[in-house]
Amino acid sequence: MKSGIAVFVVFFSMNTCVLFAQTTSNTTLNFNPKFGNADLQLNDAVYTTKINDSIWIDVFKCYVSNIALLQNGKVVWQKKNSFHLINIANQQSLQLMLQTPAALAFDAIQLNVGIDSTTNVAGAMGGDLDPTNGMYWTWQSGYINIKLEGRSNKCLTRNNAFTFHLGGYQFPYNALQKITIPIQQIKKINLVIDIQKFISSIDLTTQNQIMSPGKSAMFLSNQFSTIFSELKQ
Protein backbone atom coordinates (compact mmCIF):
# COMPACT_ATOMS: atom_id res chain seq x y z
CA MET A 1 0.00 0.00 0.00
CA LYS A 2 2.75 2.39 1.10
CA SER A 3 4.84 1.61 -1.92
CA GLY A 4 1.75 2.28 -4.03
CA ILE A 5 1.59 5.79 -2.64
CA ALA A 6 5.31 6.30 -3.18
CA VAL A 7 5.01 5.18 -6.78
CA PHE A 8 2.11 7.57 -7.16
CA VAL A 9 4.12 10.49 -5.70
CA VAL A 10 7.09 9.79 -7.94
CA PHE A 11 4.83 9.47 -10.92
CA PHE A 12 3.06 12.68 -10.04
CA SER A 13 6.24 14.70 -9.61
CA MET A 14 7.61 13.32 -12.87
CA ASN A 15 4.49 14.52 -14.51
CA THR A 16 4.82 18.03 -13.17
CA CYS A 17 8.45 18.14 -14.28
CA VAL A 18 7.39 17.33 -17.78
CA LEU A 19 4.78 20.04 -17.54
CA PHE A 20 7.36 22.60 -16.44
CA ALA A 21 9.72 21.59 -19.15
CA GLN A 22 6.98 22.15 -21.67
CA THR A 23 6.06 25.68 -20.66
CA THR A 24 9.43 27.21 -21.39
CA SER A 25 8.64 28.53 -24.85
CA ASN A 26 5.73 29.68 -26.97
CA THR A 27 4.94 29.28 -30.61
CA THR A 28 2.29 31.56 -32.01
CA LEU A 29 -0.21 30.22 -34.45
CA ASN A 30 -2.00 32.77 -36.63
CA PHE A 31 -4.94 32.12 -38.87
CA ASN A 32 -5.29 34.44 -41.86
CA PRO A 33 -8.69 34.16 -43.53
CA LYS A 34 -8.33 35.39 -47.10
CA PHE A 35 -10.24 35.65 -50.32
CA GLY A 36 -7.54 34.95 -52.88
CA ASN A 37 -4.79 37.41 -52.04
CA ALA A 38 -7.00 39.84 -50.10
CA ASP A 39 -7.57 39.68 -46.36
CA LEU A 40 -11.13 38.50 -45.80
CA GLN A 41 -13.51 41.15 -44.48
CA LEU A 42 -17.14 40.74 -43.59
CA ASN A 43 -20.30 42.35 -44.94
CA ASP A 44 -19.34 45.28 -47.19
CA ALA A 45 -16.21 44.01 -48.93
CA VAL A 46 -17.07 42.65 -52.33
CA TYR A 47 -14.96 39.90 -53.86
CA THR A 48 -14.87 38.42 -57.31
CA THR A 49 -14.85 34.70 -57.83
CA LYS A 50 -12.74 33.00 -60.47
CA ILE A 51 -15.71 33.03 -62.80
CA ASN A 52 -16.28 36.76 -62.27
CA ASP A 53 -19.23 36.70 -59.93
CA SER A 54 -19.55 39.22 -57.12
CA ILE A 55 -19.65 37.76 -53.65
CA TRP A 56 -19.96 39.01 -50.08
CA ILE A 57 -19.15 37.10 -46.89
CA ASP A 58 -21.22 37.81 -43.77
CA VAL A 59 -20.22 35.07 -41.35
CA PHE A 60 -17.15 32.92 -41.15
CA LYS A 61 -16.47 30.71 -38.15
CA CYS A 62 -14.93 27.30 -37.75
CA TYR A 63 -13.61 24.99 -35.07
CA VAL A 64 -10.00 23.86 -34.95
CA SER A 65 -9.11 21.13 -32.49
CA ASN A 66 -6.41 18.73 -31.30
CA ILE A 67 -3.48 20.68 -32.71
CA ALA A 68 -0.23 18.72 -33.08
CA LEU A 69 3.25 19.48 -34.42
CA LEU A 70 5.06 16.89 -36.48
CA GLN A 71 8.65 16.19 -37.42
CA ASN A 72 9.19 13.67 -40.23
CA GLY A 73 5.62 12.51 -39.86
CA LYS A 74 5.94 11.88 -36.10
CA VAL A 75 4.05 13.86 -33.47
CA VAL A 76 6.55 15.85 -31.39
CA TRP A 77 4.06 18.03 -29.53
CA GLN A 78 0.32 18.01 -29.14
CA LYS A 79 -2.46 19.70 -27.30
CA LYS A 80 -5.12 17.07 -26.67
CA ASN A 81 -8.69 18.10 -26.01
CA SER A 82 -8.12 21.64 -27.13
CA PHE A 83 -10.88 23.33 -29.05
CA HIS A 84 -10.70 26.74 -30.66
CA LEU A 85 -13.42 28.67 -32.33
CA ILE A 86 -12.00 30.78 -35.12
CA ASN A 87 -14.34 33.66 -35.80
CA ILE A 88 -13.30 36.38 -38.18
CA ALA A 89 -15.61 38.82 -36.35
CA ASN A 90 -13.41 38.35 -33.28
CA GLN A 91 -9.80 39.13 -34.26
CA GLN A 92 -8.45 37.71 -30.99
CA SER A 93 -9.70 34.29 -31.95
CA LEU A 94 -7.32 34.26 -34.93
CA GLN A 95 -4.23 33.95 -32.78
CA LEU A 96 -3.29 31.05 -30.52
CA MET A 97 -0.31 30.49 -28.23
CA LEU A 98 1.09 26.98 -28.33
CA GLN A 99 3.12 26.20 -25.23
CA THR A 100 5.91 24.26 -26.82
CA PRO A 101 9.30 23.27 -25.39
CA ALA A 102 12.21 25.52 -26.34
CA ALA A 103 13.99 24.71 -29.61
CA LEU A 104 11.38 22.24 -30.73
CA ALA A 105 12.00 21.18 -34.31
CA PHE A 106 9.01 20.42 -36.48
CA ASP A 107 8.13 20.53 -40.15
CA ALA A 108 4.34 20.26 -40.18
CA ILE A 109 1.23 21.11 -38.20
CA GLN A 110 -1.70 18.78 -37.90
CA LEU A 111 -5.19 19.77 -36.79
CA ASN A 112 -8.80 18.74 -36.91
CA VAL A 113 -11.27 21.04 -38.55
CA GLY A 114 -14.35 20.47 -36.43
CA ILE A 115 -15.32 18.65 -33.26
CA ASP A 116 -14.78 14.91 -32.77
CA SER A 117 -17.63 12.53 -32.06
CA THR A 118 -16.69 11.85 -28.41
CA THR A 119 -16.89 15.53 -27.62
CA ASN A 120 -20.13 15.80 -29.57
CA VAL A 121 -21.91 13.42 -27.22
CA ALA A 122 -20.36 14.63 -23.96
CA GLY A 123 -23.02 17.15 -22.94
CA ALA A 124 -22.79 20.87 -22.26
CA MET A 125 -19.36 22.50 -22.24
CA GLY A 126 -18.03 26.01 -21.72
CA GLY A 127 -15.63 28.43 -23.33
CA ASP A 128 -15.31 28.04 -27.07
CA LEU A 129 -17.63 25.02 -26.89
CA ASP A 130 -20.44 26.90 -25.15
CA PRO A 131 -23.63 26.59 -27.23
CA THR A 132 -24.13 30.37 -26.94
CA ASN A 133 -21.40 30.70 -29.61
CA GLY A 134 -24.03 29.74 -32.16
CA MET A 135 -22.08 26.70 -33.32
CA TYR A 136 -24.48 24.06 -32.00
CA TRP A 137 -27.57 22.66 -33.69
CA THR A 138 -30.58 22.86 -31.42
CA TRP A 139 -33.07 20.64 -33.24
CA GLN A 140 -30.70 17.69 -33.55
CA SER A 141 -27.69 17.50 -31.26
CA GLY A 142 -24.27 18.23 -32.69
CA TYR A 143 -21.67 20.90 -33.22
CA ILE A 144 -21.52 22.92 -36.41
CA ASN A 145 -17.89 22.56 -37.48
CA ILE A 146 -17.90 25.31 -40.09
CA LYS A 147 -20.23 28.24 -40.67
CA LEU A 148 -19.93 30.26 -43.84
CA GLU A 149 -22.68 32.65 -44.85
CA GLY A 150 -22.78 35.31 -47.52
CA ARG A 151 -24.42 36.58 -50.69
CA SER A 152 -23.87 36.05 -54.38
CA ASN A 153 -26.04 36.93 -57.33
CA LYS A 154 -25.65 33.33 -58.44
CA CYS A 155 -27.95 32.33 -55.56
CA LEU A 156 -31.59 32.59 -56.50
CA THR A 157 -32.55 32.65 -52.84
CA ARG A 158 -33.94 35.30 -50.50
CA ASN A 159 -31.40 38.18 -50.44
CA ASN A 160 -29.24 36.02 -52.73
CA ALA A 161 -27.96 34.40 -49.59
CA PHE A 162 -25.93 31.24 -49.29
CA THR A 163 -25.69 29.42 -45.97
CA PHE A 164 -23.31 26.63 -45.16
CA HIS A 165 -23.53 25.09 -41.70
CA LEU A 166 -21.32 22.05 -41.98
CA GLY A 167 -21.03 19.34 -39.39
CA GLY A 168 -22.18 15.87 -38.41
CA TYR A 169 -20.44 13.31 -36.22
CA GLN A 170 -22.40 10.10 -36.76
CA PHE A 171 -21.36 7.37 -39.15
CA PRO A 172 -21.54 7.51 -42.16
CA TYR A 173 -21.69 11.31 -42.07
CA ASN A 174 -18.80 12.16 -39.77
CA ALA A 175 -17.65 15.45 -41.25
CA LEU A 176 -14.56 15.97 -39.09
CA GLN A 177 -11.46 16.70 -41.22
CA LYS A 178 -7.92 15.91 -40.16
CA ILE A 179 -5.38 17.96 -42.06
CA THR A 180 -1.59 18.21 -42.13
CA ILE A 181 0.15 21.31 -43.46
CA PRO A 182 3.91 21.51 -44.11
CA ILE A 183 5.54 24.41 -42.22
CA GLN A 184 8.77 26.27 -42.92
CA GLN A 185 8.57 29.29 -40.59
CA ILE A 186 8.49 27.55 -37.23
CA LYS A 187 8.90 30.54 -34.88
CA LYS A 188 5.57 31.89 -35.90
CA ILE A 189 3.16 29.63 -37.72
CA ASN A 190 1.01 31.54 -40.18
CA LEU A 191 -1.82 29.69 -41.84
CA VAL A 192 -3.98 30.94 -44.67
CA ILE A 193 -7.62 29.90 -44.97
CA ASP A 194 -8.56 30.77 -48.53
CA ILE A 195 -12.32 31.10 -48.87
CA GLN A 196 -12.01 31.75 -52.59
CA LYS A 197 -10.66 28.27 -53.09
CA PHE A 198 -13.68 26.84 -51.28
CA ILE A 199 -16.20 28.92 -53.20
CA SER A 200 -14.56 28.04 -56.52
CA SER A 201 -15.05 24.36 -55.84
CA ILE A 202 -18.84 24.59 -55.75
CA ASP A 203 -21.64 25.83 -57.96
CA LEU A 204 -23.54 28.36 -55.88
CA THR A 205 -26.55 28.21 -58.20
CA THR A 206 -27.31 24.65 -57.25
CA GLN A 207 -25.60 24.35 -53.89
CA ASN A 208 -26.33 27.24 -51.55
CA GLN A 209 -28.15 25.93 -48.48
CA ILE A 210 -26.52 23.11 -46.54
CA MET A 211 -27.52 23.17 -42.90
CA SER A 212 -27.62 19.59 -41.74
CA PRO A 213 -25.34 16.54 -41.67
CA GLY A 214 -25.36 14.34 -44.75
CA LYS A 215 -23.68 13.68 -48.09
CA SER A 216 -23.45 17.34 -49.14
CA ALA A 217 -22.01 18.36 -45.78
CA MET A 218 -19.40 15.61 -46.16
CA PHE A 219 -18.44 16.79 -49.63
CA LEU A 220 -18.19 20.45 -48.67
CA SER A 221 -16.27 19.71 -45.46
CA ASN A 222 -13.78 17.81 -47.51
CA GLN A 223 -13.45 20.74 -49.93
CA PHE A 224 -13.00 23.06 -46.99
CA SER A 225 -10.15 20.97 -45.62
CA THR A 226 -8.09 21.75 -48.75
CA ILE A 227 -8.04 25.53 -48.29
CA PHE A 228 -5.48 25.65 -45.45
CA SER A 229 -1.85 26.39 -46.32
CA GLU A 230 1.22 28.11 -44.90
CA LEU A 231 1.34 31.86 -45.61
CA LYS A 232 3.98 32.66 -48.23
CA GLN A 233 6.25 35.34 -46.75
Added chain:
Amino acid sequence: MKKVSIVFSLLIFVLTAFVSVSQLFVVPKGWPKQGYDFSRNPLSNEKIALGRALFYDPVLSKNNTISCASCHNPYNAFAHADHQLSHGIEDKIGKRNAPALVNLAWQKKFMWDGAINHLDMQSLFPITHPDEMGEQLDQVISKLKGATIYPKLFYKAYQDSVITGEHLLKAIAQFMLTLVSSNSKYDSVMRHQAVFSNQEKNGYQLFKKNCNSCHTEPLFTNHEFENNGLPINKILKDFGRMKVTGLVTDSLKFKVPTLRNIQYSSPYMHDGRFARLQDVLKHYTLSIQKSATLSQKLQQPIVLTSNERVDIIAFLLTLTDNSFISNPNFNYPKYNLYP
Protein backbone atom coordinates in the same frame (compact mmCIF):
# COMPACT_ATOMS: atom_id res chain seq x y z
CA MET B 1 -23.88 -15.57 14.60
CA LYS B 2 -24.25 -12.00 15.82
CA LYS B 3 -20.81 -11.19 14.45
CA VAL B 4 -21.75 -12.60 11.07
CA SER B 5 -24.85 -10.45 10.91
CA ILE B 6 -22.90 -7.34 11.88
CA VAL B 7 -20.35 -8.04 9.19
CA PHE B 8 -23.17 -8.74 6.78
CA SER B 9 -25.00 -5.51 7.51
CA LEU B 10 -21.74 -3.60 7.24
CA LEU B 11 -21.23 -5.18 3.86
CA ILE B 12 -24.74 -4.21 2.77
CA PHE B 13 -24.06 -0.70 4.05
CA VAL B 14 -20.87 -0.42 2.02
CA LEU B 15 -22.57 -1.87 -1.03
CA THR B 16 -25.51 0.51 -0.89
CA ALA B 17 -23.16 3.43 -0.30
CA PHE B 18 -21.43 2.36 -3.48
CA VAL B 19 -24.63 2.36 -5.47
CA SER B 20 -25.42 5.99 -4.68
CA VAL B 21 -23.59 8.50 -6.83
CA SER B 22 -24.12 11.06 -4.08
CA GLN B 23 -26.91 11.46 -1.53
CA LEU B 24 -28.67 13.52 -4.17
CA PHE B 25 -28.98 10.68 -6.63
CA VAL B 26 -29.46 7.08 -5.58
CA VAL B 27 -29.72 4.16 -7.96
CA PRO B 28 -32.68 2.16 -6.65
CA LYS B 29 -31.81 -1.36 -5.58
CA GLY B 30 -31.80 -3.84 -8.45
CA TRP B 31 -31.75 -1.15 -11.13
CA PRO B 32 -29.02 -0.89 -13.75
CA LYS B 33 -26.40 1.84 -13.45
CA GLN B 34 -27.53 5.19 -14.83
CA GLY B 35 -26.23 6.28 -18.22
CA TYR B 36 -25.64 9.92 -17.26
CA ASP B 37 -22.01 10.75 -16.47
CA PHE B 38 -22.23 12.66 -13.20
CA SER B 39 -18.49 13.25 -13.10
CA ARG B 40 -18.95 15.94 -15.76
CA ASN B 41 -21.82 17.58 -13.92
CA PRO B 42 -21.65 16.74 -10.19
CA LEU B 43 -24.94 17.34 -8.45
CA SER B 44 -25.29 19.94 -5.72
CA ASN B 45 -28.35 21.25 -3.89
CA GLU B 46 -27.69 24.75 -5.18
CA LYS B 47 -27.44 23.68 -8.82
CA ILE B 48 -30.57 21.56 -8.57
CA ALA B 49 -32.40 24.53 -7.02
CA LEU B 50 -31.21 26.77 -9.85
CA GLY B 51 -32.31 24.23 -12.46
CA ARG B 52 -35.67 23.89 -10.79
CA ALA B 53 -36.23 27.67 -10.82
CA LEU B 54 -35.32 27.78 -14.53
CA PHE B 55 -37.58 24.82 -15.32
CA TYR B 56 -40.58 26.66 -13.91
CA ASP B 57 -39.71 30.13 -15.18
CA PRO B 58 -41.33 31.47 -18.37
CA VAL B 59 -38.35 33.82 -18.68
CA LEU B 60 -36.90 31.11 -20.96
CA SER B 61 -39.51 31.89 -23.62
CA LYS B 62 -39.55 34.79 -26.03
CA ASN B 63 -42.60 36.58 -24.62
CA ASN B 64 -42.20 35.27 -21.06
CA THR B 65 -45.36 33.15 -21.21
CA ILE B 66 -44.18 29.53 -21.52
CA SER B 67 -42.00 27.56 -19.13
CA CYS B 68 -40.78 23.98 -19.40
CA ALA B 69 -43.49 23.11 -16.89
CA SER B 70 -46.18 24.48 -19.23
CA CYS B 71 -45.70 21.34 -21.28
CA HIS B 72 -44.14 19.11 -18.60
CA ASN B 73 -46.49 19.41 -15.63
CA PRO B 74 -45.47 17.73 -12.35
CA TYR B 75 -49.03 16.57 -11.73
CA ASN B 76 -48.96 14.71 -15.04
CA ALA B 77 -45.63 13.00 -14.40
CA PHE B 78 -44.11 15.97 -16.24
CA ALA B 79 -46.10 15.28 -19.42
CA HIS B 80 -48.65 17.58 -21.02
CA ALA B 81 -52.21 16.78 -20.04
CA ASP B 82 -55.14 17.30 -22.39
CA HIS B 83 -52.99 18.16 -25.39
CA GLN B 84 -52.33 15.52 -28.00
CA LEU B 85 -49.66 17.69 -29.54
CA SER B 86 -47.66 20.10 -27.46
CA HIS B 87 -49.03 23.58 -27.08
CA GLY B 88 -46.41 26.33 -27.12
CA ILE B 89 -45.88 30.02 -27.48
CA GLU B 90 -48.74 32.12 -28.95
CA ASP B 91 -50.89 28.96 -29.02
CA LYS B 92 -48.68 27.34 -31.64
CA ILE B 93 -49.19 23.62 -31.88
CA GLY B 94 -46.14 21.40 -32.19
CA LYS B 95 -45.82 18.15 -34.09
CA ARG B 96 -45.47 15.77 -31.17
CA ASN B 97 -46.88 14.86 -27.77
CA ALA B 98 -44.81 15.98 -24.77
CA PRO B 99 -43.45 12.86 -23.02
CA ALA B 100 -43.34 12.28 -19.27
CA LEU B 101 -39.98 13.27 -17.77
CA VAL B 102 -39.00 10.44 -15.48
CA ASN B 103 -35.83 8.45 -14.81
CA LEU B 104 -34.01 10.45 -17.46
CA ALA B 105 -30.62 9.62 -15.93
CA TRP B 106 -30.91 6.15 -17.47
CA GLN B 107 -31.78 7.42 -20.92
CA LYS B 108 -29.09 8.13 -23.53
CA LYS B 109 -31.08 9.51 -26.42
CA PHE B 110 -33.92 11.95 -26.07
CA MET B 111 -37.06 12.91 -27.97
CA TRP B 112 -39.36 10.46 -29.74
CA ASP B 113 -36.79 10.07 -32.52
CA GLY B 114 -33.62 10.36 -30.43
CA ALA B 115 -32.59 13.63 -32.10
CA ILE B 116 -30.98 14.87 -28.88
CA ASN B 117 -27.85 13.02 -27.79
CA HIS B 118 -27.43 14.23 -24.21
CA LEU B 119 -29.74 15.43 -21.45
CA ASP B 120 -27.70 18.64 -21.06
CA MET B 121 -28.48 19.59 -24.64
CA GLN B 122 -32.21 18.90 -24.45
CA SER B 123 -33.22 22.37 -23.23
CA LEU B 124 -31.77 24.03 -26.33
CA PHE B 125 -34.49 22.49 -28.44
CA PRO B 126 -37.59 23.91 -26.73
CA ILE B 127 -35.94 27.26 -25.94
CA THR B 128 -35.14 27.93 -29.58
CA HIS B 129 -38.01 26.13 -31.31
CA PRO B 130 -40.41 28.63 -32.91
CA ASP B 131 -43.47 26.55 -31.90
CA GLU B 132 -42.32 26.02 -28.33
CA MET B 133 -40.55 28.89 -26.57
CA GLY B 134 -39.29 30.76 -29.65
CA GLU B 135 -36.26 32.33 -27.96
CA GLN B 136 -32.50 32.58 -28.67
CA LEU B 137 -30.03 31.23 -26.15
CA ASP B 138 -27.95 34.42 -25.90
CA GLN B 139 -31.19 36.39 -25.53
CA VAL B 140 -32.23 34.17 -22.62
CA ILE B 141 -28.87 34.71 -21.01
CA SER B 142 -29.07 38.47 -21.24
CA LYS B 143 -32.59 38.35 -19.72
CA LEU B 144 -31.31 36.20 -16.87
CA LYS B 145 -28.44 38.64 -16.27
CA GLY B 146 -30.96 41.42 -15.86
CA ALA B 147 -33.27 39.45 -13.55
CA THR B 148 -33.10 40.00 -9.80
CA ILE B 149 -32.79 36.40 -8.69
CA TYR B 150 -30.58 34.72 -11.28
CA PRO B 151 -27.15 36.29 -10.79
CA LYS B 152 -27.59 35.33 -7.13
CA LEU B 153 -28.73 31.79 -7.85
CA PHE B 154 -25.95 31.27 -10.41
CA TYR B 155 -23.42 32.55 -7.89
CA LYS B 156 -24.70 30.17 -5.24
CA ALA B 157 -24.51 27.28 -7.65
CA TYR B 158 -21.24 28.01 -9.45
CA GLN B 159 -19.44 30.60 -7.27
CA ASP B 160 -19.58 32.72 -10.38
CA SER B 161 -22.35 35.15 -11.18
CA VAL B 162 -21.38 35.23 -14.88
CA ILE B 163 -24.18 33.33 -16.58
CA THR B 164 -23.01 30.95 -19.32
CA GLY B 165 -24.85 28.61 -21.64
CA GLU B 166 -22.99 25.68 -20.15
CA HIS B 167 -24.10 26.44 -16.60
CA LEU B 168 -27.66 27.16 -17.65
CA LEU B 169 -27.97 23.85 -19.50
CA LYS B 170 -26.25 21.81 -16.83
CA ALA B 171 -28.40 23.25 -14.05
CA ILE B 172 -31.64 22.41 -15.85
CA ALA B 173 -30.26 18.92 -16.51
CA GLN B 174 -29.50 18.55 -12.78
CA PHE B 175 -33.10 19.22 -11.84
CA MET B 176 -34.34 16.73 -14.43
CA LEU B 177 -31.87 14.11 -13.20
CA THR B 178 -33.49 14.20 -9.77
CA LEU B 179 -36.85 13.18 -11.25
CA VAL B 180 -36.51 9.54 -10.24
CA SER B 181 -39.66 7.48 -9.80
CA SER B 182 -39.11 4.18 -7.98
CA ASN B 183 -41.84 4.00 -5.33
CA SER B 184 -44.86 2.64 -7.11
CA LYS B 185 -46.88 -0.30 -5.84
CA TYR B 186 -44.98 -2.43 -8.38
CA ASP B 187 -41.71 -1.44 -6.68
CA SER B 188 -43.11 -2.28 -3.23
CA VAL B 189 -44.17 -5.68 -4.50
CA MET B 190 -40.69 -6.28 -5.92
CA ARG B 191 -39.23 -5.35 -2.54
CA HIS B 192 -41.65 -7.76 -0.85
CA GLN B 193 -43.32 -4.92 1.01
CA ALA B 194 -46.71 -5.32 -0.69
CA VAL B 195 -48.61 -7.87 -2.74
CA PHE B 196 -50.47 -7.62 -6.04
CA SER B 197 -54.20 -8.32 -6.16
CA ASN B 198 -55.11 -11.38 -8.23
CA GLN B 199 -56.06 -9.18 -11.13
CA GLU B 200 -52.79 -7.23 -10.99
CA LYS B 201 -50.84 -10.48 -10.69
CA ASN B 202 -52.51 -11.87 -13.78
CA GLY B 203 -51.92 -8.58 -15.59
CA TYR B 204 -48.24 -8.74 -14.63
CA GLN B 205 -47.90 -12.25 -16.10
CA LEU B 206 -49.57 -11.14 -19.32
CA PHE B 207 -47.41 -8.03 -19.41
CA LYS B 208 -44.23 -10.07 -19.05
CA LYS B 209 -45.36 -12.28 -21.88
CA ASN B 210 -46.47 -9.59 -24.34
CA CYS B 211 -44.97 -6.23 -23.47
CA ASN B 212 -41.81 -6.65 -21.41
CA SER B 213 -39.58 -7.27 -24.43
CA CYS B 214 -39.85 -3.56 -25.25
CA HIS B 215 -41.18 -2.01 -22.03
CA THR B 216 -38.52 -3.81 -20.04
CA GLU B 217 -38.49 -3.85 -16.22
CA PRO B 218 -37.53 -2.08 -14.05
CA LEU B 219 -37.42 1.09 -16.18
CA PHE B 220 -40.20 -0.19 -18.45
CA THR B 221 -38.23 0.64 -21.58
CA ASN B 222 -35.43 -1.12 -23.42
CA HIS B 223 -34.22 2.32 -24.62
CA GLU B 224 -34.52 1.20 -28.23
CA PHE B 225 -36.40 2.62 -31.19
CA GLU B 226 -39.17 0.34 -32.40
CA ASN B 227 -42.11 0.35 -34.78
CA ASN B 228 -45.08 -0.77 -32.69
CA GLY B 229 -47.49 -0.94 -35.61
CA LEU B 230 -49.18 2.45 -35.46
CA PRO B 231 -50.52 3.52 -38.86
CA ILE B 232 -48.94 6.77 -40.02
CA ASN B 233 -50.91 9.96 -39.50
CA LYS B 234 -51.42 11.34 -43.02
CA ILE B 235 -51.25 14.97 -41.97
CA LEU B 236 -48.27 14.85 -39.63
CA LYS B 237 -46.30 12.42 -41.85
CA ASP B 238 -43.95 11.67 -38.99
CA PHE B 239 -41.48 8.89 -39.85
CA GLY B 240 -39.72 9.08 -36.49
CA ARG B 241 -36.15 7.86 -36.15
CA MET B 242 -35.57 7.88 -39.93
CA LYS B 243 -35.39 11.67 -39.87
CA VAL B 244 -32.34 11.49 -37.61
CA THR B 245 -30.42 8.59 -39.13
CA GLY B 246 -31.50 8.92 -42.75
CA LEU B 247 -31.97 5.13 -42.86
CA VAL B 248 -35.13 3.69 -44.42
CA THR B 249 -34.79 0.80 -42.01
CA ASP B 250 -35.60 3.30 -39.23
CA SER B 251 -38.84 4.43 -40.83
CA LEU B 252 -41.75 4.65 -38.34
CA LYS B 253 -39.56 3.75 -35.39
CA PHE B 254 -40.02 5.74 -32.20
CA LYS B 255 -38.43 5.68 -28.78
CA VAL B 256 -39.94 3.01 -26.54
CA PRO B 257 -41.39 5.18 -23.76
CA THR B 258 -41.36 4.21 -20.10
CA LEU B 259 -44.71 3.14 -18.70
CA ARG B 260 -44.05 4.43 -15.21
CA ASN B 261 -46.84 6.79 -14.09
CA ILE B 262 -48.66 5.98 -17.31
CA GLN B 263 -51.95 6.65 -15.49
CA TYR B 264 -51.06 10.34 -15.40
CA SER B 265 -49.43 10.91 -18.76
CA SER B 266 -52.40 10.59 -21.12
CA PRO B 267 -52.71 11.16 -24.05
CA TYR B 268 -50.51 8.38 -25.40
CA MET B 269 -48.03 7.79 -28.26
CA HIS B 270 -45.78 10.28 -30.07
CA ASP B 271 -48.77 12.11 -31.49
CA GLY B 272 -51.08 11.63 -28.52
CA ARG B 273 -53.55 9.69 -30.65
CA PHE B 274 -54.96 7.58 -27.80
CA ALA B 275 -56.67 9.16 -24.82
CA ARG B 276 -57.18 6.03 -22.73
CA LEU B 277 -55.22 2.90 -21.87
CA GLN B 278 -58.14 0.83 -23.26
CA ASP B 279 -57.43 2.40 -26.64
CA VAL B 280 -53.75 1.46 -26.37
CA LEU B 281 -54.58 -2.16 -25.53
CA LYS B 282 -57.05 -2.29 -28.42
CA HIS B 283 -54.28 -1.11 -30.70
CA TYR B 284 -51.90 -3.88 -29.63
CA THR B 285 -54.53 -6.61 -29.92
CA LEU B 286 -56.62 -5.51 -32.88
CA SER B 287 -54.94 -2.99 -35.15
CA ILE B 288 -51.21 -3.58 -35.47
CA GLN B 289 -50.27 -2.31 -38.94
CA LYS B 290 -47.88 -4.57 -40.83
CA SER B 291 -45.00 -2.79 -42.56
CA ALA B 292 -41.40 -3.42 -43.54
CA THR B 293 -40.08 -2.05 -40.27
CA LEU B 294 -42.67 -3.51 -37.87
CA SER B 295 -40.78 -4.85 -34.84
CA GLN B 296 -39.86 -8.55 -34.88
CA LYS B 297 -41.45 -8.71 -31.45
CA LEU B 298 -44.86 -7.88 -32.88
CA GLN B 299 -44.86 -10.23 -35.88
CA GLN B 300 -47.02 -12.68 -33.95
CA PRO B 301 -50.38 -11.11 -33.05
CA ILE B 302 -50.99 -10.37 -29.38
CA VAL B 303 -54.11 -12.26 -28.38
CA LEU B 304 -55.90 -11.05 -25.26
CA THR B 305 -59.51 -11.40 -24.12
CA SER B 306 -61.23 -8.24 -22.97
CA ASN B 307 -60.82 -9.42 -19.36
CA GLU B 308 -57.12 -9.93 -19.93
CA ARG B 309 -56.82 -6.42 -21.33
CA VAL B 310 -58.46 -5.09 -18.18
CA ASP B 311 -55.97 -7.10 -16.11
CA ILE B 312 -53.00 -5.60 -17.95
CA ILE B 313 -54.40 -2.14 -17.31
CA ALA B 314 -54.79 -2.99 -13.62
CA PHE B 315 -51.12 -3.92 -13.63
CA LEU B 316 -50.14 -0.72 -15.47
CA LEU B 317 -51.86 1.28 -12.73
CA THR B 318 -49.49 -0.27 -10.18
CA LEU B 319 -46.74 1.74 -11.91
CA THR B 320 -48.22 4.94 -10.51
CA ASP B 321 -45.89 6.52 -7.96
CA ASN B 322 -47.79 9.04 -5.89
CA SER B 323 -44.74 9.99 -3.88
CA PHE B 324 -43.22 11.09 -7.20
CA ILE B 325 -46.24 13.03 -8.41
CA SER B 326 -46.58 14.92 -5.13
CA ASN B 327 -42.89 15.19 -4.25
CA PRO B 328 -42.52 18.71 -2.78
CA ASN B 329 -38.96 18.88 -4.17
CA PHE B 330 -40.24 18.65 -7.70
CA ASN B 331 -43.01 21.21 -7.93
CA TYR B 332 -43.11 24.97 -8.41
CA PRO B 333 -40.31 26.59 -6.35
CA LYS B 334 -42.28 29.49 -4.86
CA TYR B 335 -39.46 30.47 -2.54
CA ASN B 336 -37.13 31.11 -5.46
CA LEU B 337 -39.41 32.60 -8.06
CA TYR B 338 -41.27 34.79 -5.53
CA PRO B 339 -38.74 35.22 -2.75
